[in-house]
Amino acid sequence: MEPEAGQAVHALTSRWARSLPAGNSVMSALGLWPLLAIMATAADEPGRAELAAAVGLPPETSAARGAGLIRDIDTSHDLHAALGVWVHESLKLSESFGEVVPAELVGALTGDPVRDKAKLDAWATAHTDGMIEQMPIEVTPDLAVVLATALALRTTWVRPFNEQIKQVYDGPWAGGSWHWLNRTDADLTTIKRYDDTAAGPLTVATVTGDADVDILLAIGEPRAGQHDVLAGLLQAAADPAGGRSGADLIGGGVGEQVSPAVQVAMSTTPRPVVQLSLPSFSISMEHDLLDQAELFGLTTVSSDPGAQGHFTAISPTPLRLGQAKQTVLARFFAKGFEAAAVTAMGMVRTSMPMERERKLVVDLDRPFAFTAVHRATRLPIVTGWLATPSEPGA
Incomplete structure (x- = not known):
């Protein structure tokens, strides 16, 4: 390209x-x-x-x-x-x-x-x-x-996810049950932290496809705005060599948040891994x-x-x-x-220009009467008065 x-x-x-x-x-x-x-x-x-x-x-x-x-x-x-x-x-x-x-x-x-x-x-x-x-x-x-x-x-993912129903108890999704995906991956480089973005610190996860397409997921701090996180993700996507790799982040203390939505925890596996979870969408x-x-x-x-x-x-x-x-x-x-x-x-x-003519402008912008008549007999079918408009705008 x-x-x-x-x-x-x-x-x-x-x-x-x-x-x-x-x-x-x-x-x-x-x-x-x-x-x-x-x-x-x-x-x-x-x-x-x-x-x-x-x-x-x-x-x-x-x-x-x-x-x-x-x-x-x-x-x-x-x-x-x-x-x-x-x-x-x-x-x-x-x-x-x-x-x-x-x-x-x-x-x-x-x-x-x-x-x-x-x-x-x-x-x-x-x-x-x-x-x-x-x-x-x-x-x-x-x-x-x-x-x-x-x-x-x-x-198709190189490493597929497991799927389950998850109840969320905290944050903006609290109280809902969602189809949730999770998987464990030994490749720590699939997680990166980018600090110099419009959203501030940003975590970017790469989910690798089996051919020539990957999907990048980004999350910022809770107060980061939607547009700033999107801008930060696009910035990260254009800079694949940038950011700090998960291999560096995993050196933090157990329980420490080392990047937005990323904490260091103890694993039952014999080598360091990334555990990634998110809702399907x-x-x-x-x-x-x-x-x-x-x-x-x-x-x-x-x-x-x-x-x-x-x-x-x-x-x-x-x-x-x-x-x-x-x-x-x-x-x-x-x-x-x-x-x-x-x-x-x-x-x-385009329409051809037309000569401009005078016009009458009639605004029924206060209470008015109405009637419906039968054309042949001129019989009024319904007649009424509109004191207040009844259909509010969307």
């Missing part, structure tokens, strides 16, 4: 992680970055500069590097990646279109939502091994261009990326540009970004880990 592309994906991951909502959450910047890279090459200014800033690479070459990244990661044993592009059959393409998107990736949209949805959903299902069965965007007749990536990850989320358009460089290209459009490298027909969404899931269980993400961008033709 090209180092600069990898660094750019890591940077986008860090920025996005800082904005994740509280609670269970999961996202894939790896699934999003190639699409932003393609759009950066295809976009006109000023949207081109916004996208390039989000991508972190020059827009002249980012499309090729985005497609190349998908090809590179698809060579992994555990990770499958795919890139797809669909164009409405009536859309005229620019001569430069082939420089933005490889021709072999391009399929056709008919404008029939039922047929197009079936095609796009089948692609998502096939390229996520059935873990995600629908394209995240709404398939509508006005879709002119769809760009999508799919990622599917399945790995399954998380799925849907992200509407236009809710954070500025973060992803999508503000300008999703606005209505009038007659010119934002993507003349794709088509002389004025286009804007109408939808940008991601469906993503992750599952950590006794025998392994699986995850999938489908990220999709939907471009639509």
Whole structure:
């Protein structure tokens, strides 16, 4: 994999992680970055500069590097990646279109939502091994261009966990019973302490997969914030040679906390070991990326540009970004880990500017009467008065 592309994906991951909502959450910047890279090459200014800033690479070459990244990661044993592009059959393409998107990736949209949805959903299902069965965007007749990536990850632990039901008595999970995983490992290097992170001291546990994927788990001190721990984990992931190994930490006194959530204890085994335990988990989320358009460089290209459009490298027909969404899931269980993400961008033709007319604005913002009448006979069916709105907002 090209180092600069990898660094750019890591940077986008860090920025996005800082904005994740509280609670269970999961996202894939790896699934999003190639699409932003393609759009950066295809976009006109000023949207081109916004996208390039989000991508972190020059827009002249980012499309090729985005497609190349998908090809590179698809060579992994555990990770499958795919890139797809669909164009409405009536859309005229620019001569430069082939420089933005490889021709072999391009399929056709008919404008029939039922047929197009079936095609796009089948692609998502096939390229996520059935873990995600629908394209995240709404398939509508006005879709002119769809760009999508799919990622599917399945790995099996080198050393599986044992599973049990555990009652938690202390901390924020107190009072609950959970499916809990635990295992013992002689490899002390799977535990590290990182001190110089945004969260302060951080414990990072590496759970090794049987092929070419590992899962890193991070925990900070009880008062460490979610976003800081995420940032610290990503910092640690980029610095595998850093931190203090469990081989160093085990030298502390029995009962001593030598890292967040790590204590030294006596073992019944003849050699030092790591005992790791955690709840199994399954998380799925849907992200509407236009809710954070500025973060992803999508503000300008999703606005209505009038007659010119934002993507003349794709088509002389004025286009804007109408939808940008991601469906993503992750599952950590006794025998392994699986995850999938489908990220999709939907471009639509822009509406032609219309002459502005005068309008009447009527606000029923105080008590008012109402009635329902039978049209033919004008008989009032129900009549009433609204003194106070009865349906509070969510």
